[in-house]
Amino acid sequence: MPKAIYTEVVIPDIVRNAITLATQLGFPMMPEGRQPGYQGLPSACVPQVGRLLHVLAASKQGGRIGEQGTGAGVGTAWLASWLAGSATLLSVDINVRYAEAVADLFRDDPRVTIQTGDWHTVMHSGEPFDLLFY
Numbered sequence: 001m002p003k004a005i006y007t008e009v010v011i012p013d014i015v016r017n018a019i020t021l022a023t024q025l026g027f028p029m030m031p032e033g034r035q036p037g038y039q040g041l042p043s044a045c046v047p048q049v050g051r052l053l054h055v056l057a058a059s060k061q062g063g064r065i066g067e068q069g070t071g072a073g074v075g076t077a078w079l080a081s082w083l084a085g086s087a088t089l090l091s092v093d094i095n096v097r098y099a100e101a102v103a104d105l106f107r108d109d110p111r112v113t114i115q116t117g118d119w120h121t122v123m124h125s126g127e128p129f130d131l132l133f134y
């Protein structure tokens with residue numbers, strides 16, 4: 001079997017800040033990914049998924065990007081770290097503690113909006129989306 005080749009994933013500063021926040025909130029990181037059948041708390045996206053989000057967001061010049069389930073803001077940070085042109089990002093979490101903490105993380109970035117609520121209702125304000133991460 002050929003040996004797998006992994007390239008290093010560079011973690012942007014805002015993602016590092018979100019990872020720190022996740023630790024403070026007690027939000028599971030699980031960098032190895034969730035095992036099949038895992039029934040525990042929700043976890044943050046792993047760096048490889050984050051890197052994919054980063055590339056997808058970069059492809060949406062001036063786009064409207066949405067995220068259903070902010071969590072500790074790790075996926076949000078990957079998406080936000082490469083918003084292209086006038087692109088904007090709306091992320092929604094039903095957990096007030098998570099949403100308020102992540103809103104504070106992005107308080108200086110006017111392109112990013114974090115809302116508290118059920119995405120079934122709150123996300124309508126941002127539709128249609130060019131990219132939606134669930």
Ligand SMILES: C[S@@+](CC[C@H](N)C(=O)[O-])C[C@H]1O[C@@H](n2cnc3c(N)ncnc32)[C@H](O)[C@@H]1O
Nearest residue numbers: 042043044045069071074075093094095118119
């Ligand atoms: C797997 S975590 C999100 C991880 C995050 N997207 C990331 O990439 O790091 C799922 C999140 O969805 C939130 N959630 C669950 N049901 C929801 C709903 N109906 N509306 C909004 N948020 C919801 C949970 O509170 C939890 O924080």
